[in-house]
Structures are given as C-alpha cells and as structure tokens.
Amino acid sequence: MVRTAGHVPDYAVLGSLEYAVSVLHVPLIAVLGHDHCGAVTAAQHAIETGVAPPGHIRDLVERITPSVLASANAAQQDIHAVVVEHVKQTVHRLLDNSRVIFDAVDNYSTAVVGLAYRLDEGRVQLVSTAGVL
Template sequence: MTSPSSSGQVGPAEAWQRLADGNQRFVSDQSRHPNQDAARRTALVNAQHPFAVIFGCADSRLAAEIIFDVGLGDVFVVRTAGQVIDDAVLGSLEYSVAVLSVPLIVVLGHDSCGAVTATRDAVESGEMPPGFIRDLVERITPSVLTAKREGNDDLTAMIDEHVRQTSTRLAESSRVIADAIDAGRTAVVGVSYGLEDGTASVVSTTMPLTAG
C-alpha cells in the first residue's frame, strides 16, 4: 500500500496527526503497512521527503516505522540508547530540518528504559558503570536528579522528565533547530511509548497539536 507524503505539504500539527493516527492503528492491530512496496522503493531512488524526524531510544522494542505504521521515505530516524544527544545526533537532526525541511521532530522515549534505569541506579548507589555506558549515564543524570528533586522516584516519571529535558535541549544546543521552531517551520514533540499497550503519549510539545 502506497500513500504520498512530502514535508513541503504538511505542517507540524498535521505531521503529528499522521503519526498519532498510525500509532492508533498499530495499537488496535489495524496497521496498514503503507509505503512498503516496490513502487514506493523505486519512487524514492532520487529523493526523499520525510514528513517527520524521530529521535528515539535504540531499544529493539521501539521500531519507529512499526509503532507509527509508516513506511519507506516517511520518517527520518535517529536513535541512540536513552535518546542521548551528542554532536552526531545534532548534526543529523539539523540535516533533517535544514536540508530535508521536516516540520516535526519527535523525541521518543519509552517505559522500562534500560539507560534511564542504569542512571537511576548509579545516582542512588554512587557507582558509575564502566566504559562508554558511563557517558550515557552522565548525560541522563540531570533528568533523573530533576525528577528526584520534585519528589518523583518512580522510573516512569524519570523517563518522562528525560524526554522533556531532551526536547528542550535540542533547541538550546542547536541554533538551526531553535530558529526553525521560532519561525514556526518545525515543532518538537516529546513522546513516551508504552511497551505493553503500544501507545505513544505526548509528554511535551512546543506548539498546539491540532491541525488547522
């Protein structure tokens, strides 16, 4: 099944609505699996026009195209453990905004996140993990500490806080992204995904999500 999509034809609210509709189909076991045929593959050989970029956790249970029921060329996907920002991530997101003109950035976290769990454990025990896992923990620590300062020791609250802080940090770290948000060309939506029921719930947004 093939359907058209072009970032030049939709705004941030409509882009989110497409993802929300796809997620609802996924949750209700009515996925359409659009844009996954040979015709779509051929149509994308010379150019791509994704309508959103999804910056999500690298967890194997968080396959963006599946949970939002989209296909080839629909979304530009960037993934790291715990959706941790680094220079490569910022460069990839700036490319999606400046070159591909995507109107929506989705920051996608999920419950039972191993990276946030490791960070909570490190904060509470005072023992840091070895190797480069330590770098992940250090970058997530501010989110865990904020949640704890607000009296939220629940892991889900820490994960939601990390999604919010990551969303905010994108604009703080990138002038390209900040300018696109200020001009209304791009919005950032923070989302938390439930592993059990498959629902993608909004936890933060830079603009109203009602199209039109």
C-alpha cells in the first residue's frame, strides 16, 4: 500500500512501486482514486480561483492540474469525472515515469489498473488498464 493525497506519484512512490514490482514481484498495481477527493477538489478550486495553495500542497495541486484541465476541456466538471480522468492520467504517468514499471507491464509480469471508488455507493469502477489482466 502506497498512499498519497490525490494518488500523486512522486519519486518516493515510484521507488516503492518499483521495489514492489522488481523485488517482491507484485503482479498488479491498482491506482485507487475516490470521489469527494480533497486533493482533486483543491486542484479544481485553484484553477477556478487562480489562487495556488501554500507550501507543498501547491506541489500536489500542480501535479493534479493537468487532469482537471483535461476534464474541463471535455466539459466534465463534476468531481467524479475529474477523479476518473486523474486516475487514468496517473496510470499513464506510472508507465511514463518508471522504466521498471513499463518493462514489467511490457513483459507481462505486472499489470496496472485504474479504479475510481464511489464512496456513497461503496462501489469501485474500473476506468483504466495497462498490461494483460
């Protein structure tokens, strides 16, 4: 379990996942986003107001901003749609930013799935996959 606000994959997260994949031979990475996400809401709010949050919260918001902008371009303003987009982009980022994860997916030893958790319904929706399941 590697847990960050807004499932933002920084270098410590990538290192933890690479260890899981290459040393522990974990066969599946699941990116689990959720609706009512405070981090995604903060990024949406920063874009709407033009005001960046202070400190390292700003770093989180900056890493989530591309997902909010992609959702806005598709006229998907509700928070769940933004969360779904952000889960998809996070799955892509894991593969783009980690050669170890990319190679593990490429040689079928690991797959990556993106999941969006609807808290009110208690259900998880599969929104993205990379590799063979």
